Amino acid sequence: MRRLTSGLFSIMLVILLVSCFTFATSAKDGDAKIPKAIQGKAIRMALIKEWGTGTHMITHINGARAEAKRYGIDLSVVDANNNLAKMSEAIDNAVTNKMDAILISHGKADALQDAVVRALKAGIPIIVFDNDFDVSYEIHRGKLISLDQYDLMMGLLSQMSLVQELDGEGNVVYNRVANCPPTDKRHRIWEGGILPTYPGIKVVNTIDLGTDNPMPKAQTALETLLTTKSNIDAVYAVWDEYAKGFYNAIVASGKKIPLYSVDISDQDLAMMQEHPEIWRSSAAVDSTIVGQVQIRLGLKAIAGEKLPRYYSLKPVLIRADDLPPKKQKRVTMADLGDYYEGWGYTTDFLDDWMLALEQSLKSKGNKK
Amino acid sequence: MGSNGKKFDLFNFLYKYGTIIVILAAVLFFSLTLENFMNFSNITNIFRSVSIVALIGLAITMSLTISGFDLSVGAIAGFASVIAAKFMVVWEMGPIPAIIVPLLVGILIGCVNAFFIIKMNIADMLTTLSMMFLLTGISITFQNGSAIYNFMPLPNLGGIAPGTMSKAFLYIGQGKILNIPVPVIIMLVVAILAHLFLNQTKYGRYLYMIGSNEEAAKLSGIPINRYKLIAYMMSGFIAALGGLVLGARLGSGEVNAGAPYLMDAVAAAYIGFSVFGIGKPNAFGTLIGALLMGVLLNGLIMMDFPYYSQDIVKGIVLVLALSLTYYKRKE
Numbered sequence: 001m002r003r004l005t006s007g008l009f010s011i012m013l014v015i016l017l018v019s020c021f022t023f024a025t026s027a028k029d030g031d032a033k034i035p036k037a038i039q040g041k042a043i044r045m046a047l048i049k050e051w052g053t054g055t056h057m058i059t060h061i062n063g064a065r066a067e068a069k070r071y072g073i074d075l076s077v078v079d080a081n082n083n084l085a086k087m088s089e090a091i092d093n094a095v096t097n098k099m100d101a102i103l104i105s106h107g108k109a110d111a112l113q114d115a116v117v118r119a120l121k122a123g124i125p126i127i128v129f130d131n132d133f134d135v136s137y138e139i140h141r142g143k144l145i146s147l148d149q150y151d152l153m154m155g156l157l158s159q160m161s162l163v164q165e166l167d168g169e170g171n172v173v174y175n176r177v178a179n180c181p182p183t184d185k186r187h188r189i190w191e192g193g194i195l196p197t198y199p200g201i202k203v204v205n206t207i208d209l210g211t212d213n214p215m216p217k218a219q220t221a222l223e224t225l226l227t228t229k230s231n232i233d234a235v236y237a238v239w240d241e242y243a244k245g246f247y248n249a250i251v252a253s254g255k256k257i258p259l260y261s262v263d264i265s266d267q268d269l270a271m272m273q274e275h276p277e278i279w280r281s282s283a284a285v286d287s288t289i290v291g292q293v294q295i296r297l298g299l300k301a302i303a304g305e306k307l308p309r310y311y312s313l314k315p316v317l318i319r320a321d322d323l324p325p326k327k328q329k330r331v332t333m334a335d336l337g338d339y340y341e342g343w344g345y346t347t348d349f350l351d352d353w354m355l356a357l358e359q360s361l362k363s364k365g366n367k368k
Numbered sequence: 369m370g371s372n373g374k375k376f377d378l379f380n381f382l383y384k385y386g387t388i389i390v391i392l393a394a395v396l397f398f399s400l401t402l403e404n405f406m407n408f409s410n411i412t413n414i415f416r417s418v419s420i421v422a423l424i425g426l427a428i429t430m431s432l433t434i435s436g437f438d439l440s441v442g443a444i445a446g447f448a449s450v451i452a453a454k455f456m457v458v459w460e461m462g463p464i465p466a467i468i469v470p471l472l473v474g475i476l477i478g479c480v481n482a483f484f485i486i487k488m489n490i491a492d493m494l495t496t497l498s499m500m501f502l503l504t505g506i507s508i509t510f511q512n513g514s515a516i517y518n519f520m521p522l523p524n525l526g527g528i529a530p531g532t533m534s535k536a537f538l539y540i541g542q543g544k545i546l547n548i549p550v551p552v553i554i555m556l557v558v559a560i561l562a563h564l565f566l567n568q569t570k571y572g573r574y575l576y577m578i579g580s581n582e583e584a585a586k587l588s589g590i591p592i593n594r595y596k597l598i599a600y601m602m603s604g605f606i607a608a609l610g611g612l613v614l615g616a617r618l619g620s621g622e623v624n625a626g627a628p629y630l631m632d633a634v635a636a637a638y639i640g641f642s643v644f645g646i647g648k649p650n651a652f653g654t655l656i657g658a659l660l661m662g663v664l665l666n667g668l669i670m671m672d673f674p675y676y677s678q679d680i681v682k683g684i685v686l687v688l689a690l691s692l693t694y695y696k697r698k699e
Contacts, residue, residue, distance in 0.1 A: 052513065053508055053514070058514060206672060208675050209675045210676075212628060215618065215625070216614065216625060217628065220417045223417070224410070224417070224669050225669070227404075227407075227413050228402070228410050248617075248618060252542060266514075266521050267515050267520065274518075326519075330521075330528045332528075
């Protein structure tokens with residue numbers, strides 16, 4: 001009995017000491033109080049991606065890594081290499097390894113549903129980008145957040161850019177990629193918004209070649225149309241992988257047909273600067289920001305804060321006319337912050353306590 | 369069955385000319401329904417659009433002659449295009465090393481394939497399947513996960529890439545001689561050379577003998593391992609050449625760009641079996657097989673058909689061609 005009391009007493013003492021210490025440090029770091037669930041804990045997150053290649057996805061990984069480093073989070077990145085079974089396995093592994101949060105990018109909902117439910121039942125928050133899961137509140141308890149690049153808005157921005165430059169009239173080669181959530185959202189704006197509103201815009205052909213390496217196929221398809229049809233006024237690409245092939249076909253044809261698209265990469269920018277009269281604009285979200293926001297949402301979820309079920313990141317319309325001439329400067333994605341607000345860094349979901357956490361880690365690092 | 373010369377044998381006729389008839393029928397149909405189908409620039413377009421599939425198909429044909437199978441050809445083509453792009457864009461080299469090195473790499477990969485197939489006795493399909501994965505991975509690593517293109521920013525804040533894809537190199541994919549696209553000329557030259565090699569030389573006859581009966585070929589004193597090595601080396605070489613055309617057409621070294629060509633090339637080579645009722649892999653047939661698919665795809669795109677319908681058409685053509693070939697063999 002005596003032993004038990006002394007044991008209890010010592011535990012209480014420890015708790016008291018720890019809380020005093022916590023209080024002391026947080027007071028030192030300013031008014032922002034780092035949540036208990038985060039304070040002094042080694043936080044581990046997993047970023048599980050359907051694929052990790054291409055500028056867009058590499059920028060995403062780098063954005064997440066840099067943001068994780070700020071808060072001392074141990075982030076492990078899994079590239080499933082387009083293998084959905086591997087993706088779902090990686091989610092299960094993250095649950096087994098008791099990760100504090102799981103960040104997902106892309107994937108097909110059906111293939112991952114079971115693994116995601118298992119993770120949520122284990123109380124692990126899931127922040128998913130460009131995908132969504134149908135899970136009831138009883139299971140996710142507010143710890144499932146779906147991010148997207150605001151595809152509806154990107155569709156609208158890019159398609160309005162086309163409408164404006166054509167003065168609302170012209171024959172368009174349109175591109176859609178069916179059965180792919182982000183491109184489907186972009187298409188809904190075209191079908192339900194643009195075409196009924198601007199009846200002068202006519203679709204002469206629709207190119208859809210699926211999602212598997214479409215660039216060379218898109219190039220061949222548009223070459224065919226450019227040599228057999230003389231009445232094409234503009235080309236729309238619902239995804240920049242297609243736009244690259246379209247761009248090659250237009251340049252090779254020697255014609256001056258404007259091209260409008262969604263998404264951006266360093267390669268797209270190089271092409272846009274090479275022929276600003278062809279590739280006119282592209283609506284995009286910086287994937288660095290996707291990484292930043294995923295990490296912050298992960299932290300907030302661990303801290304037990306109330307979070308939105310859906311969030312859309314703000315897109316930017318990148319126009320060839322806004323960029324400097326190629327002789328002056330070759331623009332990359334990293335430079336776009338100089339030309340557009342909301343590129344490279346966002347303050348979305350950035351709390352004072354995160355800055356305090358970053359500060360406390362810095363001062364700790366200095367002491368060492 | 370066919371011994372009675374007077375009686376018109378429909379099956380034999382179809383067997384020999386079925387593929388050609390389908391092409392002619394498709395051309396006739398499209399030129400009647402689509403006004404610009406038969407103009408010169410669209411015809412060159414069709415030829416150009418099939419050049420890469422045809423070259424990679426010819427590479428597979430080489431391995432098929434010895435009854436082997438090279439699944440790595442698509443990956444070899446992709447890797448070749450990436451090497452060429454990296455040489456010119458990142459390492460600022462001229463077009464000559466950017467053409468020669470990928471071709472040598474193609475031959476080398478053929479040798480490695482042959483080594484595992486001959487010396488290690490691994491089934492050809494499995495060896496080349498492993499090679500396909502290996503090459504895709506190496507190639508993505510080699511390009512740091514992103515495409516290689518003019519004025520790309522280098523990794524680790526290395527500034528903008530100093531070199532560009534040379535004009536001479538791009539000529540392989542985009543140039544024209546007497547209004548005929550260079551890729552078409554390359555495709556036709558390779559097809560003719562491969563045809564002559566397979567049918568007019570001792571080497572070609574030996575390759576076919578090994579393919580039809582390896583044991584008999586061995587007994588008649590043919591050094592079968594050496595000929596297998598030759599077949600895989602040629603397969604690697606032609607695939608790499610196809611990769612150079614691909615890279616020059618795209619103007620960049622794209623991630624995994626060769627992969628989508630593999631299955632179309634396999635289909636072209638197998639459709640080729642049935643052309644003129646030859647019943648075995650042959651260069652001319654592969655060319656016709658690629659053209660047949662090219663004509664159908666071109667027409668379907670002009671008619672605004674969705675892409676899965678193209679796959680349906682490809683599948684039907686392939687299964688018809690295979691039925692002709694294999695039904696005949698059964699007899």
